[in-house]
Amino acid sequence: MKMTRRSKCKFIFITGGVVSSLGKGIAAASIGLLLKQRGLSVSILKLDPYLNLDPGTMSPFQHGEVFVTEDGAETDLDLGHYERFIDINMMKENNATAGQIYETVLSNERKGEYLGGTVQIIPHVTNEIKNRVTAVAKSTKCDVLIVEIGGTVGDIESLPFIEAIRQMKFDTLNNSTLYIHLTYVPYITTSGELKTKPTQHSVKKLLEHGIQPDILITRTEHSIPKSAKEKIALFCNVDKKSVIEAIDQPTIYQVPVEFKNNKLDDLICSKLSVKTPESDLESWKKHVKYIKTPVHSVRIAIVGKYIGLKDSYKSIVEAFIHAGSDNKAKVELEWVGSEDIEQKGPENILSDVSGVLVPGGFGERGIEGKLLAVKYAREKNIPFFGICLGMQCAVIEYARNVGGMKNANSTEFARKLKYPVIDLMASQKKVKNKGGTMRLGAFNCEIEKGSKLFDAYEQKTISERHRHRFEVNNDYIGMLEDCGLTVSGKNPDLNLVEAVEITDHPWFVGVQFHPELKSRLTRPHPLFRDFVKAALNYEK
């Protein structure tokens, strides 16, 4: 491993035990926020033990949302949490998978870089893992790098990662590494007891791999009594004050506040020998306040295909929470399967909502239901927000039902079309591989003055992130505009339509990009903010 001078960066490694879905990502993001609010510069790296090069080719049912970074990487959804909490942009290097690590090692082997050596998990794979960690520390020049290890301790596939982070304690200066283990303390209803044994076992597992956790964050549904905390401390080899209770919260945005109340960031800084002022969460708390105690409420339907699993639309859900807080409102999301609309009719499903959002998606299934939802929102003057595929649906619906272009469609769903109003982008025509080949990442968009888009952003040039292969077909823009659709945003370099709206509708906006990816609690996205505001007005 190439490490010339030992870096001054401090490393916090976060592992998870007992069960998955304990919220390691939220814990990492919350710790990142607290350290940032102490004046430290922070970055986060997510290490995913699976073999895919990135989650871009995985089904949303398996993996949840694919989070796209500014520089166009398709990454784990935890990076979304990091951005939303810490308000910094993540880049491609902030997420590495086992697939990427092995790819690098194997390509080095083909180049003969291992000089005839036998290529092994230790040291070649572990060195490559450590290279990724130190590379992020170096390029971001952060004071603290938080490294979240995906999966649960004990998984076969995460072993090389655990081994690599174990070694890092010895590669770095004293007091530069901290191991935080997130575990679960279950409550057994029949005996009315909280059980510490799973945590003990999980820490034993870490110890087997040579890692003594410095801090335990114990997720629980009930407050853990002092005696149980003492037991955990005793059996797991940590001091009592290093057992930090993390009881379920009404909102994930309360987690950093609770961590601060439990003095977690003081503890981290003292263990890492970092001297800073206390963290300041006052402005953060103002945003959390209206999530916990909203003044208004509004119902908005999300009409999509992956309705079963809300993680598929994670950033949209969070963007609504941010926009809701800004409007002092609770946004109640009604999840509507687009195929349900096809069967039951939009009037039987959407009559009690004050806004309709059609999110991104792929493939033909459920499209006709989405088109019915768009038509219903357009005709009934219900605020409508179309994102990516949702925008494409808005264009198709308008072409068919207002422009008289019978059977207008996207070439993603049908061939030999008379009106292919949505078509494959020129740059996509020769693409064969599926992974990492869409139009990805941030691009500029020029906004028309006087549009809803301009009202929201209040600026002429914006930058938003994309993930798509299809686009409004420029051959039909004239026809669509003639019948009343407004193109309110365009990419200046490629002359692509990035946003459409209907002027004589209270709020009908479609965007080719994914605004939800840039919404943060302290800086709600202007389009979500205005959409929620329009929905509240509609409700009145």
Ligand code: GLN
């Ligand atoms: N399937 C559409 C395309 O590839 C929309 C993609 C999306 O919604 N992210 O253009």
